[in-house]
Amino acid sequence: MKLTTTKRLERLHDRYANGDLSRRTFLTLTAAAAASAGLSMPWMGRALAAVQEVRFDGWGGTVQDAIDKFAFQPYTTKTKIKVVQGTFGDEDEIITKIKTAKPGDYQVIHSSGVNYYIKYVNAGLTSEINEANIPNMANVLQPMIEPFRKLTPKLSAVPYDYGTTGIAYNTKVISPEEAKEKGAGLLLDKKYAGKVGGYSDMTTRVWYAALATGQDPNNLKDMDAIWAKVRETRDLAKKFWSSGAELMDLLSKGEIVVTDAWSGRVAALQDQGHPIGYLDPAGSYAWMEDMLILKGSPMAECEELINFMLDPATSIAVAEGQSYPPSLDPNKVKLTEKIEKLPAFDKTGTMKSLTFADPTYWATNEDAWTKQWNRISKGA
Amino acid sequence: MLVAPVLLLLIFFLVLPIAVMAGYTFFTFVTAGVETSALTTANWHEFLTDSYYSGFLVKTLRVGAITALLCGVLGYFPAYFIWATTFKHKWLLLLLLIVPFWISFTIRTFSWINILGEQGVINVALLKMGIIHEPLQMLYNEGAVILGMLHFLLPYMILNVYVSLESIDRTLISAARSMGCTSAQAFREVTLPLSLPGLAAGLLLCFVLAAGSYVTPQLLGSGRDALFGNLIYDTIMGELNWPMGATLSIVLFVVLGFFAAVYTRYMGMSQIVKGLGG
DSSP: OOOHHHHHHHHHHHHHTTSSSSSHHHHHHHHHHHHTTTOOOOOOHHHSSOOOEEEEEEOHHHHHHHIIIIIIIIHHHHHHHHHHHHOSSSSHHHHHHHHSSSSSSSSEEEHHHHHHHHHHHHHBOOOOOOOOGGGGGBBBOOOHHHHHHHHHHSSEEEEEEEEEEEEEEEEEESSSHHHHGGGGGGGGGGGGTTTTTSSSSSHHHHHHHHHHTOOOOTSSSSSHHHHHHHHHHHHEEEEEEEHHHHHHHHHHTTTTTTEEEEHHHHHHHHHHTEEHHHHEEETOEEEEEEEEOOOOHHHHHHHHHHHHHHHHOOOOHHHHHHSSSSSSSTTTOOOOHHHHHHHOOOOSSSSSSSSSSHHHHHHHHHHHHHHHHHHHHHHO | OOOOHHHHHHHHIIHHHHHHOOOOOOOOEEEETTTEOOOSSHHHHHHHHOHHHHHHHHHHHHHHHHHHHHHHHHHHHHHHHHHHHHOTTHHHHHHHHGGGGGGHHHHHHHHHHHHHSSSSSHHHHHHHTTTSSSSSOOSSSHHHHHHHHHHHHHHHHEEEHHHHHHHHOOOHHHHHHTOOHHHHIIIIIIHHHHHHHHEEEEHHHHHHHHHOHHHHHHHHHHHOOOOOOHHIIIIIISSOOOOOOOOOHHHHHHHHHHHHHHHHHHOOSSHHHHHHOO
16 A cells, blocks of 8 residues: 555654654654655644643642652753643543543653553554563563453563552541451441441442452452442442542541551551551452553653652652652662551562452453442432 | 524534443453443343442432422522512622633532531531530531532522523512512512522532532532442443443433423423523
8 A cells, every 4th residue: 555645744643642653753754754845734833832731630639749749840840841740530531531631731640550541542642661661660560461461462661669558547437457357347337327438439338248258359259249239338438539538538637436447548548647447358358559640741851850750768758748658679779667667568569468459450441340339329 | 494503413412422421331341441342232221230320329319309499498588588579770780690600510519528528617617616525527517418409409490590580570569569468478478489480490400410410419418428420430430331421311310301301391391591690
């Protein structure tokens, strides 16, 4: 098939947008092509203009405050490139916005690991990172990178931190002994009816129902039993929270006394002096987060930003600030005592002590289960 | 000629978006965030055959109607007071009605958590006074949702009724009084009937806004207190199922449009325009 000049240039642009070509190579080739064809492409102006800012969207709250303070502000000081920030409470929300935006409007996302990575891949929103531009990736835990590479051999995201969704409880009402004894069963304890909370998220609800019914969360056999347990928690719950800020608000104000909760947010509450305990029951839901570069982003600058964020000094400062362990391999990088004490921290670097969701298994069931959870959460 | 720019604006900002949305209802959902333009009636079939959706629609209309009626009852008195007062700086009272709009709607809604919550003002005060021994459960129920919507919608109702009252020729009331009516009779026979168009406009406005609301139920209600707007939000933002979300959006648009059309048929839209214009 013979390609038209325009088609060739469009392909060239795609390669540039995906990070296969540096800006210099791209401009050289485009300029040569334009000169020979007597035309110029509309994106040339954009590419020629130096990148002044990078767009980042994250979870807001204490997590993003830490990233801003310890990574973005020093990055801007060093490079003069501003990091424009947005926040979201639920990652599906930002995916909807990205779908309706032009490529490049949204650039770097603090994404919720492999489960969400699949959604970006399916929707054709991912880029291709040039790993050579992120030398600090050498320090990143391989067990965290592998699941991403299984989905796309050429990565679009770099793992950045991880944590667990364990059980948080008000120590004025529930003793650590009781919490340890009942574990995930606390969410189904009728004694706390009307004072139970939970994350309004299908994966978390199904995961904890799996633990309550003694099933493997990555190989569920009896979905009827799962939905029955989900309903049971719903009927005991006062409120299913939908953001980290709401979780902290409900716990700190005593509206709820027990909930499944993100480890880092609980650590932040503990730092503020609230009487909140935390435990990871057996099989607790572990997750990782990554820095995802979207299609159409200025790749060189985004890669440079991520490399800066992965610098051990930066990454450790961010991890201490947001209270989530970094993706750095503790066998390669000396981490601080504070990090080693964080909930979910895996000192072996193998991640074998944590139970992650099998992305392929959960992706297969995601649509149907999300729909069912949405109905149950509304009383169905 | 003057109509042309208006028509263009209407087409671009109203007709076209709704048409695109309507088109989406026939698209095929593949998986979260992915749909194809292969045409199907599956989304409409699901809506029409699944009682889950119709149940929520009825509930939404019920909550919208209750909210609008409460707005009518509670909004009429302040509107009447502002109209009837001889206070020199009446503009100040009208300004007070608009002041809440200077604060973000979300923040205003969140403020109810600090009022109705277990450690909110009411519970803390009642506990300290020894009137109650356990905090009252006032949040995350339908009552809290309706209260939040009342807070947001009352100014619309008051302004509509006030504008309607302002258009009443006061000599009619004087005439009624001079013919032997008591103040109450003059109100019942003259003021109230003549202010009904404003009240009706306020009711429609409050009903439509309440029925289309999703932030208030999200913040002040539990999952069970969700309205049709929350269903749309979850379908589009949670399930990333745009075709079904578009179908539900069109349904809500048509149903609320039906009520607006009925109102227009009997009352006309001029009263609402007057009310919104202050």
